[in-house]
Every structure is written in C-alpha cells, then in structure tokens.
Amino acid sequence: MAKTDTKTRILDTAERLFAQKGFDAVSLRTIIASAKVNLAAVHYHFGSKQALVHAVISRRLRPINEERLTQLAEIRIKAGRRPVKLEHVLECLFRPLFRVQANSKAGPTFARLVGRVMGERNEGLHKFMMGELAEVIIQFSAAIEAALPELPKEESDWRSHFMAGAMAHTLCNADLLVRFTGTDAGASDYESTVRRLIDFTAAGFRARVSPPPKKARAKRKPKRT
C-alpha cells in the first residue's frame, strides 16, 4: 500500500493541526483538506469530532502513561525499603511525555497538545482526560507523598497543582522560550527541558512551608537605633 491508511492519516493530520491551533479552532474540513480524505470519512472511522479528539489523545497518551507507571514501579523496586527520591519520581512523570516531542518527526506536536488540554474548559474533554490520567495521578501523588513524608498532604496537593501548571505551560509554549533564549530546539534537547523542570519543581516541593501571615504583618518593626 503506497499511501497510508485513511484512518491514520486523519489521526496524524488532526494531531498536527490540533497542536498548532487548538481543538475547537480546527474544523473537520480543515483536517480533511490537509489529509486529502473525504469529509464523511471522519464520521465513518470515528463517529464524531469529539471521538476523533479522544482518539488523537489516547493513541499517544496511553503508551506514555504505561511507561510512566512502569518506570515508577521500577524505581520503587530499586529503592527497596528506602524512600524513593523525589527527583526520580518527577523524572518518571516528565520524561516519557517530553520525549515524544523529540521523537515525533513532525516536530513538537503531541506534547503541546497535551499541554493544551489542561487549559480547555470543554468539560467533556476534561472528564475524558481525567479518566485517562486517573491511575497516573493516584500513583504519582502517592509516590510524591512518600518521597516527602514531612510535607502535609494539603501542601502536597497544591504543589502538585503548581507542578502540573508549570508542566502544561512548558509543553504548550515550548517554542516560545526556545526561540526567545536561543536554545536550539535541536533533536533531543528535551533532555535539558526535563532537567530544568525537575530542578524547579523538586525544589518547589521541598520548599519550607512559610507560616500563615499575621493579620497585620509587622510592616516596620520599632526602629532599633
């Protein structure tokens, strides 16, 4: 077969366009024009646009999540009785996702797409994404808490939230910073990005919890001459 499968050509094209412009901003007609297939083919193979979106996401996200969980299980075994190291947990979480940025021949496409999902208000899409990520969230939340036994659970949740934001924003706007700082986006520089993200978030997780502010914090303490 000279030309690739219609179904996969739709998936590939949709993935690329969704990553560039967003899910709602890309119409089915834009996709089918770029993929050179018929409009009805989308509904024949996927049923609806929503289903196509889900298919685009889960095609890549599922293997990524499996790898995440596998690697997490590995470092847990390797750690034995000792507590797992936070940086290793974060690496299991970030690396499999950021690596697709380097692997995808079409350039940074899918990873950005995942970053975009977290900002979507689509409700249905959000539910779907949470379903896909459920196990990952459970396992990694537990691992993070195990790595930071001193940190109150409430703080841990908030900081996971911050981490998710930093990660999503980095995925989504990967190009901006790379162009801005002049770092060459060459091939597998995702390594540096992952390292930087781990440095930042690991330190954030380990931050000392500052006490709640006094109702009126002492703006200027009595001058001590």
Added chain:
Amino acid sequence: MAKTDTKTRILDTAERLFAQKGFDAVSLRTIIASAKVNLAAVHYHFGSKQALVHAVISRRLRPINEERLTQLAEIRIKAGRRPVKLEHVLECLFRPLFRVQANSKAGPTFARLVGRVMGERNEGLHKFMMGELAEVIIQFSAAIEAALPELPKEESDWRSHFMAGAMAHTLCNADLLVRFTGTDAGASDYESTVRRLIDFTAAGFRARVSPPPKKARAKRKPKRT
C-alpha cells in the same frame, strides 16, 4: 439611573461568561441574552468581538499591572542598596492579580480569565496580551535577576516560564483544587494561595542547577560482587 450602563453591563457579563467557558466558546448571542441588551449594541460600543475581548481584559488588567509596578518600585526603594528579596518581588507580581478573585462580587471570574488567556493559541490575543504585559515582564524579569545574581540568565528565563505556568494554571482552575482539598474558598483565602505559590516558586527559582546529564548515564555499573 436604575439600570446600569449598557456598555458596562456587556463588559460584566462577557467577563463572567468568558471566565467560565473561554473566549471562543462564548458567542455574542449568549452574552447579549444574559446581559439583556441588543446584539448590535456590542458592535456599536466595541466594534467587534475581538475588541470586546480586549476591552474585558484591559479594563481590569491595566490597574493590576499599575499596582504591580508601583509595589515593585516601592520595595526597590525600601531595599536601598541591598538586593531586593525574591519573595517580595513575587508577592508584588501575584498579590494584585489574585486579589481580584476575592474582591469581585461575582466570585472568582477575572483572574481565571487571565489564566485562560495564556493557554489560548489565538495569536492576535496573544500579541495583545504580550503588549499589555510588556512593561511588567521587563521590570519583573530584571528584579528577579537582581534578586538572584548567581543564577544564569538562561535558567532565570526558563524558571520564569515555569512560574508563569504555575500561576496561570492556578488562576484558571482555582475551583478544582479548592473543592478537592476542601479548603473553603471563603472570601479572602487568596492569601493562602499567594503564600503557597510564593513558597513554591521562590524555592524553584533558588534551586541548584543540576549538571547536564552524561550522554549515557551508567544504567548498571559493572557488578561489584
């Protein structure tokens, strides 16, 4: 005047709906139905939907940015010759923005909206936002670098990027975590959020820069029996 100005009623309603569903997801007809004004009133007062979006944003963002710059200038003066403290810089950046979440009578609306903008791929909107934030970005980047003279500029840029992501995501999904962790979103609990965000990002900024990974990290060093 019993009923408020048409122009402001459009602005208020659009702000609320945009924050809930996103800019593209909310049609002008949804807005005018909720605001009880005529459809053409939008174009009469603003010219286009794009212009309305800009008006909604800058109405609140402009005072916020002014306050940010004023407060930053203040702590710089107060610091005198000594370097400004990173936490104080971040506080100037976060607090004015997060406070509108508590002030707005319609609940957390605008702040979430700002968070949403950063995830938009709208191009035009992104340009507009960068214009509004230009001075803030310049001043605060400089302040952060001044507070962390040891940190290479490249790392500083990346970590500002992470910070922006954490902030945007927190603004955008403020409700999620509050509901999840059971923290009461009561009135001015934005204080706690700001404190947590400062703790996290300040530590992230101060993180030690770990060395770039060896090309092939020793997966399994020669077994030493």
Added chain:
DNA sequence: GCCTGTTTCAAACAGTCGTTTGAATTAAAT
C-alpha cells in the same frame, strides 16, 4: 462471472457564528 461487506465520495442538512443594515427610539441642544 456474481455477490457481500467495507470504504469512499459529492451533496445537502440544520444550526450557529460574527457582522451589517436601516429604521425606530431616546436624549440633548438650540
């Protein structure tokens, strides 16, 4: 050959979108 099931195709459907129009209404000024 014919037949069966899968896949492609052009065309249309019903609906929504942002925007425009021109007349009707209100407010202000003379």
Added chain:
DNA sequence: ATTTAATTCAAACGACTGTTTGAAACAGGC
C-alpha cells in the same frame, strides 16, 4: 418645539460548523 446626535432594536447577510444521506467505488470469497 424642532433639530441634531446618540443609542437601541429587529431582521437579515454570508460564511462556517458538525453531521447525515444515499449512491458510487472497491475489496475479497465463492
């Protein structure tokens, strides 16, 4: 009261959306 400008209104415009339809093209088994 009359004239002028500012504002509101219902109605329509053209373009685009996701989805459906029914016939055409194709496949492989017999």
